[in-house]
Amino acid sequence: MRCPYCGQTKNRVVDSRTSREGRAVRRRRECQGCGERFTTYEVVEERPLSIKKRDGSFEPFDRAKLIRGIQLACKKRPVTLAQIEEIADSILEGLERSESGEVESWQIGEQVMHRLRDLDQVAYVRFASVYTNFQDPEEYLETIRDLAQRGGYDAAQLDFLESALGEDLARKSKGKKEPPE
Ligand SMILES: [Zn+2]
Numbered sequence: 001m002r003c004p005y006c007g008q009t010k011n012r013v014v015d016s017r018t019s020r021e022g023r024a025v026r027r028r029r030e031c032q033g034c035g036e037r038f039t040t041y042e043v044v045e046e047r048p049l050s051i052k053k054r055d056g057s058f059e060p061f062d063r064a065k066l067i068r069g070i071q072l073a074c075k076k077r078p079v080t081l082a083q084i085e086e087i088a089d090s091i092l093e094g095l096e097r098s099e100s101g102e103v104e105s106w107q108i109g110e111q112v113m114h115r116l117r118d119l120d121q122v123a124y125v126r127f128a129s130v131y132t133n134f135q136d137p138e139e140y141l142e143t144i145r146d147l148a149q150r151g152g153y154d155a156a157q158l159d160f161l162e163s164a165l166g167e168d169l170a171r172k173s174k175g176k177k178e179p180p181e
Helices: 064-073 081-097 105-120 121-131 139-150 155-174
Strands: 011-019 024-031 037-043 050-052 058-061 103-104
Touching: 011 037, 037 155, 050 105, 058 081, 064 105, 064 121, 081 105, 105 121
Parallel strands: 050 103
Antiparallel strands: 011 024, 024 037, 050 058
16 A cells, blocks of 8 residues: 555555444554554445336436335425435345346346335325236226235225225326227
8 A cells, every 4th residue: 555645666555443333444554664653444345236127228226226216206205314224224224135146137026016015005105006017907906905904004094095086086087088989
């Protein structure tokens, strides 16, 4: 490691400690040429993590984008940013542990849905509706029934959900032409 003051490459480490929550080692070094001290950091080489999309293309994993997506589903719901970040980070950790550093977009969607289902049913269905891009209102209702069957659900939440769904379905069907008689 070259001294930034004199260019000498001989130095000794006078202090070494972990930093950045264990993600880095910080070392104070003393140049054996001029005696100045400087700091170096050793970090794990970050792998680019990528998401394979449905069309087969790849895009870099973007934590902020994932958080924004979950936030949209949680709008006006009692889900905190900390809870949303925890979901995103657990997905990121899984990806970091994976051998390939690649994950398919549907797998991320499933994981988010799985976590949201336990957290907030409205946010869950909202996320699911965007993520799976329900074409069929029946599919939507199936999700609701599925939720109801799980039991332990909050009746007030489900009412809210059904009214929200009613509006959504009305909006969707408005765009469709009536079949000719
Ligand atoms: Zn030096």
